[in-house]
Amino acid sequence: xxxxxxxxxxxxxxxxAGSGLVLGFYLPSTNKLSGKPLSSALFEPNxxxxxxxxNIIRIMVGKSEMGQGVLTSLPMxxxxxxxxxxSKVVVEKASANRKKYGWQMTGGSxxxxxxxxxxxxxxxxxxxxLVMAAAQEWGVSKSECKTKxxxxxxxxxxxxxxxxxxxxxxxxxxxxxxxxxKDKKDxxxxxxxxxxxDTLSKxxxxxxxxxxxxxxxxxxxxxxxxxxxxxxxxxxxxxxxxGISDIIKIFEIESGLAIVAKNTWAALKxxxxxxxxxxxxEAAGLDDEKIRKVLINASKKKGSVVRKEGDVKKAxxxxxxxxxxxxxxxxxxxxxxxxxxxxxYVQKDKCQVWAGTxxxxxxxxxxxxxxxxxxxxxxxxxxxLGGGFxxxxxxxxxxxxxxxxxxxxxxxxxxxxxxxxxxxDYYRPSSVHVMKGAFDQNDNLTTFKxxxxxxxxxxxxxxxxxxxFKEKADIIAVEGAKHLPxxxxxxxxxxxxxxxxxxxxxxxxxxxxxxxxxxxxxxDELAEKSGKDPVQFRLGLLxxxxxxxxxxxxxxxxxGWNDFKNGTMYQGISCHKSFGTWVAQVAxxxxxxxxxxxxxxxxxxxxxxxxxxxxVKAQISSAIIFGLSATxxxxxxxxxxxxxxxxxxxxxxxxxxxxxxxxxxxxxxDKAPKGVGEPGLPPIAPAVVNxxxxxxxxxxxxxxxxxx
Numbered sequence: 100x101x102x103x104x105x106x107x108x109x110x111x112x113x114x115x116a117g118s119g120l121v122l123g124f125y126l127p128s129t130n131k132l133s134g135k136p137l138s139s140a141l142f143e144p145n146x147x148x149x150x151x152x153x154n155i156i157r158i159m160v161g162k163s164e165m166g167q168g169v170l171t172s173l174p175m176x177x178x179x180x181x182x183x184x185x186s187k188v189v190v191e192k193a194s195a196n197r198k199k200y201g202w203q204m205t206g207g208s209x210x211x212x213x214x215x216x217x218x219x220x221x222x223x224x225x226x227x228x229l230v231m232a233a234a235q236e237w238g239v240s241k242s243e244c245k246t247k248x249x250x251x252x253x254x255x256x257x258x259x260x261x262x263x264x265x266x267x268x269x270x271x272x273x274x275x276x277x278x279x280x281k282d283k284k285d286x287x288x289x290x291x292x293x294x295x296x297d298t299l300s301k302x303x304x305x306x307x308x309x310x311x312x313x314x315x316x317x318x319x320x321x322x323x324x325x326x327x328x329x330x331x332x333x334x335x336x337x338x339x340x341x342g343i344s345d346i347i348k349i350f351e352i353e354s355g356l357a358i359v360a361k362n363t364w365a366a367l368k369x370x371x372x373x374x375x376x377x378x379x380x381e382a383a384g385l386d387d388e389k390i391r392k393v394l395i396n397a398s399k400k401k402g403s404v405v406r407k408e409g410d411v412k413k414a415x416x417x418x419x420x421x422x423x424x425x426x427x428x429x430x431x432x433x434x435x436x437x438x439x440x441x442x443x444y445v446q447k448d449k450c451q452v453w454a455g456t457x458x459x460x461x462x463x464x465x466x467x468x469x470x471x472x473x474x475x476x477x478x479x480x481x482x483x484l485g486g487g488f489x490x491x492x493x494x495x496x497x498x499x500x501x502x503x504x505x506x507x508x509x510x511x512x513x514x515x516x517x518x519x520x521x522x523x524d525y526y527r528p529s530s531v532h533v534m535k536g537a538f539d540q541n542d543n544l545t546t547f548k549x550x551x552x553x554x555x556x557x558x559x560x561x562x563x564x565x566x567x568f569k570e571k572a573d574i575i576a577v578e579g580a581k582h583l584p585x586x587x588x589x590x591x592x593x594x595x596x597x598x599x600x601x602x603x604x605x606x607x608x609x610x611x612x613x614x615x616x617x618x619x620x621x622x623d624e625l626a627e628k629s630g631k632d633p634v635q636f637r638l639g640l641l642x643x644x645x646x647x648x649x650x651x652x653x654x655x656x657x658x659g660w661n662d663f664k665n666g667t668m669y670q671g672i673s674c675h676k677s678f679g680t681w682v683a684q685v686a687x688x689x690x691x692x693x694x695x696x697x698x699x700x701x702x703x704x705x706x707x708x709x710x711x712x713x714x715v716k717a718q719i720s721s722a723i724i725f726g727l728s729a730t731x732x733x734x735x736x737x738x739x740x741x742x743x744x745x746x747x748x749x750x751x752x753x754x755x756x757x758x759x760x761x762x763x764x765x766x767x768x769d770k771a772p773k774g775v776g777e778p779g780l781p782p783i784a785p786a787v788v789n790x791x792x793x794x795x796x797x798x799x800x801x802x803x804x805x806x807x
Contacts, residue, residue: 154263161200165484168714180222182246195459195479208678208774223278232269292713309455314510327740329380336374382600382740402595403572409589418537426617430735431527437485438520441500444510455484489605525604532617579611585640608777619673619785650683650703658685658701671789679773686786707770722779
């Protein structure tokens with residue numbers, strides 16, 4: 100459906116557009132156009148597309164750029180339908196304004212998939228209006244005109260008018276209700292390895308991340324939080340930091356103790372030296388063993404059934420060939436390269452915020468609540484994110500910066516230390532997975548049962564109600580397990596929620612990372628029990644024409660699965676669908692000094708229409724690397740209610756010299772584009788673990804992998 104509005108609203112927009120055509124639309128809540136001038140030189144309406152008379156085309160991006168390439172891929176969609184020369188497009192980041200730009204949360208790998216159709220319609224609408232303007236200028240039919248590289252061409256005479264030439268006239272053209280979208284065979288931008296628009300600024304140092312913000316008269320702050328979750332400040336001894344110069348003020352805020360100084364060094368030094376007494380929180384005494392005990396005890400109880408086919412109970416009872424396994428996944432931290440930070444400037448009549456946030460609308464709402472100002476008087480500027488992975492979907496650090504600035508009535512740059520960042524994350528929850536499978540007398544798989552036991556992010560952190568409705572289990576916690584594609588006569592998936600005082604949050608691919616680990620490792624166990632090759636076993640349980648089977652066949656072919664012979668290296672396979680994208684991976688590993696070394700990863704991806712192949716491959720590769728850290732090295736542990744890890748010396752991540760060669764292959768089809776930022780992660784752990792079994796004969800059911 101195209102962009103529509105009444106004539107009165109359209110006149111309001113074009114009248115205030117000065118000498119340029121401005122096409123705006125709300126994404127995704129409304130199609131209605133409106134706008135207001137900021138100055139005669141620059142018009143910035145509720146818009147995504149701005150055509151200026153000097154032939155500069157500005158495209159606004161309402162999603163946060165955290166390395167996933169939205170500042171390139173989203174403008175490419177509009178530029179394709181407008182027939183622009185992409186090298187001449189100017190891309191701008193939109194500030195937080197839900198009324199203007201719609202839902203600006205960046206997460207769930209939905210930036211492209213969520214906006215693809217509407218962005219195409221917006222581009223097509225702009226193109227058709229420009230063509231109609233040219234047709235009127237020449238007195239010809241619009242069917243006689245074509246567009247190319249930001250120019251309208253009259254085919255029979257060769258006359259040309261640039262989009263800039265047509266901007267003023269196009270303002271008076273009626274907006275088409277159903278703009279015609281281009282045929283995929285005519286694409287010249289979508290599907291190409293277009294250079295990223297943010298590369299130059301990130302290589303020459305001009306890109307602005309949160310920690311780069313500088314304001315006149317700015318002071319610097321950090322926050323010390325209770326080491327035990329749920330704890331509160333009891334008292335602090337300011338005299339303990341009297342020897343540190345440049346301290347301005349130390350005071351209590353809602354989340355802990357704020358230290359304000361003339362520079363970051365003084366604030367951070369004082370945060371490590373100051374003597375503080377805390378009231379113990381609800382997590383006092385909590386440790387790994389207690390957490391595991393809660394999960395194991397819960398696993399013995401029946402959970403909320405989210406999928407049921409056949410009669411699992413009867414099938415298990417009648418089978419004499421049953422296999423069982425218990426898989427466990429630990430707490431995980433996001434460990435973004437850039438610690439949490441935010442710059443805020445609270446004044447009497449307005450509040451300005453600069454933050455690398457995945458939820459700018461949420462940040463705006465928080466600032467409005469703290470300051471008492473209306474959201475219209477709160478400006479949130481989204482900087483580049485030095486890593487997000489779901490962590491920056493929570494704006495606790497924005498809350499702190501605004502609260503401190505309100506107290507100081509000065510611009511404040513608030514930065515957490517690495518230790519505070521590591522020990523006060525919103526962690527991926529730990530989980531337990533009880534797996535059962537049964538075969539008939541001919542070794543055919545008849546039964547599959549998966550019980551997921553884990554705390555709920557949705558019902559403990561977001562919705563914040565004590566327990567989900569009995570008939571409605573946490574649909575997020577069962578992602579990647581509920582819709583297992585394998586055709587098995589008797590299947591049951593259930594979820595048992597546990598409670599925890601540990602703050603939980605979305606971690607790249609969320610519960611898919613844990614559920615894929617359990618299901619795809621167990622599929623290999625079932626394959627071995629049936630006496631079949633892991634690839635053939637999976638394909639035997641899938642429709643031949645399914646996209647699951649497609650990526651398995653592709654990765655098996657590209658990796659040379661059938662011809663590979665175990666020797667110094669061993670291989671393992673896995674397949675998983677998440678965020679609408681199918682991914683299959685083959686990992687090649689060796690065991691060196693009782694440690695796993697991953698040499699090579701082959702990855703087949705079916706994400707529908709590919710906007711920018713280079714960006715897709717980069718995202719899949721980065722997800723594999725991120726997942727390998729959790730597979731081989733990192734986890735979060737607790738002792739006495741405190742996180743034990745504090746920095747990258749005890750929360751180890753994959754290093755450059757440990758990275759495997761990664762080969763990414765993209766399926767070609769005309770399906771709608773789906774997410775790519777997260778789907779590459781879930782299959783890597785089971786692919787590696789399955790390869791380790793081939794090498795050692797030992798089943799790894801706990802992460803990270805530990806041998807010996």
